[in-house]
Amino acid sequence: MTLHIGMVAGEPSGDLLAARVMAGLQSGAVAAGEVLFDGIGGPAMRTQGLDCRHDMAALTVFGYVDALKRLPGLLRTYHDVKSHWLEQRPDVFVGIDAPDFNLRLEHQLKHAGVPTVHFVGPSIWAWRYSRIHKIRESVSHMLVLFPFETAIYEKEDIPVTFVGHPLADLIPIAPDRAQMRRQLGLDAGARVLAVLPGSRASEIRLLAPRFLQAVRILQAQDPALQLLVPMVNAQRRAEFEAILATHPVANLKVIDCGTTPGRPAAWDAMEAADAVLVASGTATLETALFKRPMVISYVLSPMMRRLMAWKSGQEKPYVPWVGLPNVLLNDFAVPELLQDDATPEKLADATWTALTDKARAETLAERFLAMHHTLRCDTPTLAARAIYNVATRHAG
Structure with a gap:
């Protein structure tokens, strides 16, 4: 039996996740017979045999203005893959994250009789819960990364499987x-702070000056403090170094992507650090999986704040936290300094505590270790089994 699976991933993280699931489906441990993949993806998915109709760069947009500029191309890509799959009719379609694109596509395919799986649940627990109605209409089965998400979908009668988080499989337990x-x-006995002002240009522009000013306050307390700043690419490094030139600090080392082959630069910084000052996002979960104390911060421009409030109808998320470690622990386990609270003085004060309070760091490490074990579930195999079951159940 040949299994035909359509897939769309819109970002590098989705490309890597999808590639690992593809490997699981082709291993023979999950699916018997040949498995064929086509759709939208990146280099990792192509390596696993994806017949790539469009590169995932076709879906990559940076903010609302870029989305408007790219809209004609996005619509052409959407209509091409929709027409292709309505004609070819895969045994199952799998959308990896990218909900704005994938949920619309899944809605069309599901109503045409193609079973659909959505991998990585949108953050409806924090923003725009009303999207649940679109999900119910569009998705045959949800695959979620966090255990608390299953209750949300079960309550709404949407089939769901918790498959763990792939980062928990990749980051070492110890x-x-x-x-x-x-x-x-670096000196084994040095005090080391990892500084992660984000991976987007807007994040670096808004957060890097505050973070560097906070670092200067910290180095007044400890002149020997060592700093590690990982960068995702040369463009982000150039943007950061332009800001660094106007906010100079001592003992700072920039780590480029590829310093350790096959591993993000941020992971090297986190593993070496005593504490991490980090922009809100996936990096906060990575920091927790490396068992490091952290301070989470984020700042939006006034225009982006207004746009988000308009789009979501909310000024704040439903939950009292934005950092994934706090959401998963259901507690303010680590400080969050957001918007007007993200002053250099407050950032420095909270980060100094993270660097120096060893008892608190040990308690956090124990809680993060328990979290790590909860999320470490062999995500590719669990996801591959769920996808195969959806495909064969509907075929039968």
Whole structure:
């Protein structure tokens, strides 16, 4: 039996996640017979055999203005894959994240009789819960990364499977701080802070000056404090270094992507650090999986705040936290300094506590270890089994 699976991933993280699931489906442990994949993806998915109709760059947009500029191309891509799958009719369609694109496509395919799986649940627990109605109409089965999400979909009678988080499979249970410091040429006994002002240009523009001013306050307390700043690419590094030139600090080392082959630069910084000052996002979960104390911060421009409030109808999320570690622990386990609270003085004060309070760091590490075990579920295999079951159940 040949299984035909349509897939769409719109970002590098989705490309990597989809590629691992594709490998699981082709391993023979889940699906018997040949598995064929086509759709939209990136280099990792192509390596696993994706017949790529469009590169995922076709779906990559940066903010609302870019989305408007790219709208004609996005619509052409959408109509092309929709027409292709309505004609070819895959055994199952799998949309990986990218909800604005994928949920619309899933709605069309499901109503044409193609079973649909959506992998990575939108953050309806924080913003725009009303999207649940679109999900119910569009998705045959949800695959979610966090255990608390299952109750949301079960309550709404949407089939759901918790498959764990792929980062929990990839990040070591016991990080080796000493080894990573040797690799990066850092003193084993130094006090080290990882500074992660974000991976987007807007994040670096808004957060890097505040973070660097906070670092200067910290270095007044400890002149020997070492700083690690990982960058995702050369463009982000150039933007950061332009800000650094106007906010100079001592003992700062920029880590480029590829310093450790096949591994994000941020992971090297987190593993070597005593604490992390980090922009809200996936990096906060990575920091927790590396068992490091952290301070989470985020700042939106006034225009983006207004746009988000208009789009969501909310000024604030439903939950009292924005950081994933706090959401998962259902507690303010680590500080969050957002918007007007993200002053250099407050950032420095909270970060100094993260660097120096060893008892608190040990307690956090224990809580993060328990979280790590909860999320470590062999995500690719669980997801592959769920996708195969949806395809064969509907075929039968």
